[in-house]
Amino acid sequence: xxxxxxxxxxxxxxxxxxxxxxxxxLLLTADEAEQVAQRLVPEAAxxxxxxxxxxxxxxxxxxxxxxxxxxLAERIRARLLHGVPRLTRGRARACLDALAPGAVGPALxxxxxxxxxxxxxxxxxDPERLDDLARxxxxx
Numbered sequence: 792x793x794x795x796x797x798x799x800x801x802x803x804x805x806x807x808x809x810x811x812x813x814x815x816x817l818l819l820t821a822d823e824a825e826q827v828a829q830r831l832v833p834e835a836a837x838x839x840x841x842x843x844x845x846x847x848x849x850x851x852x853x854x855x856x857x858x859x860x861x862x863l864a865e866r867i868r869a870r871l872l873h874g875v876p877r878l879t880r881g882r883a884r885a886c887l888d889a890l891a892p893g894a895v896g897p898a899l900x901x902x903x904x905x906x907x908x909x910x911x912x913x914x915x916x917d918p919e920r921l922d923d924l925a926r927x928x929x930x931x
Contacts (some may be wrong), residue, residue, distance in 0.1 A: 796883055800824075801840070803852030804890035806874035807860070811924065812917030814891045815859060815873065817852040819910040821880070824848055827909055849878045855903065859912060867927045891915055 801824035803817040819827065821840075828835060828844035831851065835844050853876045864871040879889045887894060896918035902908040916924055 798883065799880065800883055800886050801845075801848060801878065801880050802886035802890055803849055803856075803876050803878045805853070805856050805876045807916075808872040808874065810869060810920070811863070811871055812920050814894065814915045815856050816887075816890060816913040816915065817855055817910055818883075818886070818913060819848070823909045827851065845878055849876050852876045852878070855910075855912060859914075869927075896921065 799821040801819045801821060805815050807813045807815055825840055825844075828840055828847055831847040832843050835841060840848075856873060856876065860871050860873050877890060879886055881889070894915045897916070899914040899916075901912045903910055903912055
């Protein structure tokens with residue numbers, strides 16, 4: 792999904808704070824975002840992702856991101872915090888430029904959703920902390 796430059800996306804991002812650093816992004820195609828918003832806010836007008844729908848999607852991103860951060864914190868036995876989620880729309884490059892300016896290096900992407908995948912969770916770790924991240928994620 793993210794690799795197709797022609798797709799319009801809705802992206803929600805949150806900064807990851809110490810000790811991990813980097814960013815966590817939730818990416819949905821505009822169609823997926825509309826479907827999710829309709830499920831979250833059924834009284835919203837179909838075909839219009841308004842401020843209420845955006846707010847619901849931002850909160851969904853907050854919940855999904857918090858769950859990921861909590862699972863990772865449990866795995867590494869450390870306290871991890873994240874920043875306030877932010878939402879933007881556009882093509883993939885524009886979304887990444889707006890929410891993760893200057894991001895370089897590896898990324899870990901996971902499709903998620905139930906019963907069908909509806910989005911991609913993208914972890915953009917701080918490249919300067921990759922060695923530490925790899926070390927603490929090793930299974931003893």
